[in-house]
Amino acid sequence: MITAEALVKRYGTKVAVDSIDFSVRPGQVTGFLGPNGAGKSTTMRMIVGLDRPTAGRVEVNGRPYREHRAPLREVGVLLDAKAAHAGRSAYKHLLSIAATHGIGAKRVREVIGLAGLDSVAGKRVGGFSLGMGQRLGIATALLGDPATIILDEPVNGLDPEGVRWVRTLMRSLAAEGRTVLLSSHLMSEMAQTADRLIVIGRGRILADDAIGDVISGATRSTTRVRTRETERLMATIAAPGVVVSLLADGAIEITGLTAEQVAVAASAAGIVLHEVASVSGSLEEAYIALTAGEVEYRSSNIVQEGAVR
């Protein structure tokens, strides 16, 4: 469980995180989305005490991260792939971190195995690819068997097998009742992994809801219909608020009526439909719609600042 209240981070005059409130609950995967520079990494750094909030507070499992007596058991974190000395072996790197909590070599070997790094554990980290660095970072996050896991862009540089591994791992950690916070720019991956989404832009929360609700709130769902009597159907369903457009493949796309409403209307008019389907928006569309608004907000803000001067 992660709880942020009126959390603010300012660097000089630049506001990176602008008084946000959110909570990340156990038992589900929460996706953390936002454009570059939106404040995602800063927020994650504040959660684990690397950066100090300018105002407000953020707590992990009921208290500020720094106050935990066994922080690695509370939170496992991957912020930066390859945040390890190039000259140290992966095994010694993990062992040095584990030692701070008295976690033994046995657990170190366990997470090395989990992350699929057995064959390179004795090799120096400098020779690792980005994907291997990510695996090492995830192994580090799992060391303390934590109740909360925070991963910043964990699938960057991973091969398809690795991407799938991360997805399965996140799902199973959430299924065990852990809190999982995950950031990624890969929308299709996020759509498959996350239960909830927190979307952040320019330091503010743009959406915080179940993934389905975020998508339906930010996109319009349409009804896709195929029939030989296109023109008669269009005349039948014509009404204020109903928008119909003809698609290149001969199907029509209807906004403002559900699939059921279209089917009922067609049946009453004796029109045979070959295909009726509800098409909902994608996460990518929702994300673009949500964050595009934020870009507009930013430019008008700049104009305002100029006017004041």
Add this chain to the structure above:
Amino acid sequence: MSTLETRHTDVAPDHDRLSFGRVMRSEFIKITSLRSTVGLLLAIVALGMGTSVILGLTIKDAGLPSAASVGFMLDQVTIGTVLFGQLIAGVLGVLVISAEYSSGTIQTTLIAVPSRLAVLFAKAIVLFLSVAAAASVALFGSWAVTYPMLAAYGLEIGLTEPGVVLALVGGAVYVGFAAVLGLGIGTLLRAVAAGVATVISVILLLPIILSVIPASDVVRSIHLLSMSKAGDALTNTADGTAFVDLADGYVSPAAGLLIAAVWALAFLVIGAVRLRKKDA
């Protein structure tokens, strides 16, 4: 991915929590698992003993003293370890913290140990002990290898002579403090190159600059209180008179210990303030 695989199997949750001893253990693993840091520790031993061997071999050309003296023996034995050792130790001190910043390891470190002062003090203690141990090997090793060389001229001095062991241990402690000085500077500056340049300036350049400036009482006093002068004092025997005598230019071993400790701890505290206040 079964549930069991990610669960902790060997240790009960209550047992794996932070403690200062464990943080020191972590720092010990770090310092012994890099070629660069191990190499620098070995270099203290190699350069310290190597210098003593060369001095021992050329002892006759340098001019033999008329009689055996503790002071003459200590000069032969300690100069390499103190002169080179203090610089290597300073560089090592800078490296153990600034390399964490350049590699990004500092993030991982501070996530595991959110108490930043605990990290810094654990580093300082482990560094001091490792470096002082390496310097002890160098100093006692130097004494041992030069013993027969000095004996050839009847100039040998045993470890049982008053002040000898104290001076050798003092030299090791001094080199350890030089490492802590470097750690403080590295924590303050966070960059390898700037840290190394600064630590060399403080240890080596300061006395040189002072010797160029026309000697006034103030300059002489600063010179006596410099880090490297403390090294000289610690590796000599006490003459039993004053603690520090500004007029005579004399600094006792005890005063040397105090001066070296103040230099090292002052920089460590400045580094600690920066580490605590700033975002990582």
